Amino acid sequence: MKKRVLASFLTAMMVMGMVGCGSADESQGDAKADGEKGGYKIGLTNSFNGNSYRQQMEAYAQEAADELTETGEISEFVIVEANNDASKQVQQIENFILEGMDAIIIDPISATALTGAIQEASDAGIPCIIINDGPVESEAELCYQINFDTIDQMSTLTEYVCEAIGGKGKIIELRGTAGAEFDNIAHEGVLKALENYPDIEIVAEVYTDWTGSKAQSELASVLPTLDDVAGVVTQGGDSYAAVQAFEAAGMELPVIGGDNRGYFLKWWANEAPDGYDTISVSSNPWDGATGVYVACDILSGEYEVPNEMVHPFAVVTKDEVENYKDMGDEEIGTPTYDREWVRENLYK
Structure with a gap:
């Protein structure tokens, strides 16, 4: 409690200091006193x-930070992890404010839990760049959101699965973390696609935290209660676990929407039944690097960076899966870009 009071007091002092020297927007790009x-x-x-x-998202962010450290644009880059604890993530943002960070990149746990902390940072002249699991609810002037069109992403996957099973039957929806905004929006995308398929029924919704181990254990408990499952829609991190769960249960393999993880793509390319028909779709973890590039461009003041940006997701089809047959188990099949791509495609 004392830490939060101290954070609020120091933030207020920083805001007061800004009143005499211009708005937060005017301070953008002037993080250095000199x-x-x-x-x-x-x-x-x-x-x-x-x-x-x-983990791959963090790795891409670190690679970009290392690149810009070599050029002198970045002097310090720190990654912390909140372990799905909203109060902990709020505290991390407040700590970054106290530590004098010039910009804060946030993969948010919630659409609403971080609103106050983001406003504190913005009031202190510190841009917050939201990546991956947004959007968040924020009116902060220095809140920049890099989001996927998650509804389109999940609609694309769901529609393919629905067509592959003939437009009727029972499906399972593997979800992420309950309460996470990405999961909420992803589910909305699934339901949007199903509006066109009245003869398809979701017979189970399983929360997996986007991890294979939890997906497999949860499916192991629910599959014995189901029959004639024709398809599985996934959000990520759990597609190959679904394959394993159905095989372990001795059930016929349904059409499982892929998640671009190496486990699944390698299985599809090397072990799946001949002609196995599906599609693999995922968000793109390269947005970790995107966040780093955007943060530095905001701070430079040399670019007109919009407050809302849309990052493309990644798709692998049956005609492309052979390209991924030798990838690492934990890798994610996804396109990567460069800094110029970010400027040319996201700053619109």
């Missing part, structure tokens, strides 16, 4: 890093 650009201190708070997607 007016020099570069040498930025950037913190990344990840709500959870217990699956391969988040």
Whole structure:
């Protein structure tokens, strides 16, 4: 409690100090007191890093930070993890404010739990860049959101599965973490697609935290109660676990929407029944690097960075899966880009 009171007091003092020297927007790009650009201190708070997607996202962010450290744009880059604890992530943002970070990258645990902390950072002149699991609810001037079109992503996957099973039958929906905004929006995308398929029924919704171990154990408990499952829609980190669960249960393999993880893509390319028909779709963990590039461009003041940006998701079809037959188990099949791509495609 004392830490939160101290954080609020110091933040208020920083805001008061800004009144005489211009607005938060005017301070954007002038993080250094002497007016020099570069040498930025950037913190990344990840709500959870217990699956391969988040770990790869962090790795891409670190690669971009290392690149910009070599050029002198970044002097310090810190990654912390909140373990799905909203209060902990709020505290991490407040700590970054106290530590004088120039920008904060946030993979949010919730659409609403971080609103106050993001506003505190913005009031202190610190841009917050939201990646991966947004959007968040925030009117903060210095809140920048890099989101996937999750509804389109999940509609694309769901529609393919529905067509592959002939437009009727029973499906299972594997979800992520209960309460996470990405999961809420992903579910909305599934339901949107199902509006066109009245003869398809979701017979089970299973929360997996986007991890294979939990998906397999949860499915092991629910599959004995079901029959004639024709399809499975997944969000990520759990597609191959679904394959294993059905095989372990001795049930006929349904059409399982893929998640671009190496486990699933390698199985599809090398072991799946001949002609196995599905599609694999995922968010793109390269948005970790995108967040780093965007943070530095905001701080430089040289680019007109919009407050809302849309990052493309990744799709692998049956005609492309052979390209991934030798990838690592924990890798995610996804396109990567570069800094110029970010500027040309996201700053619109």
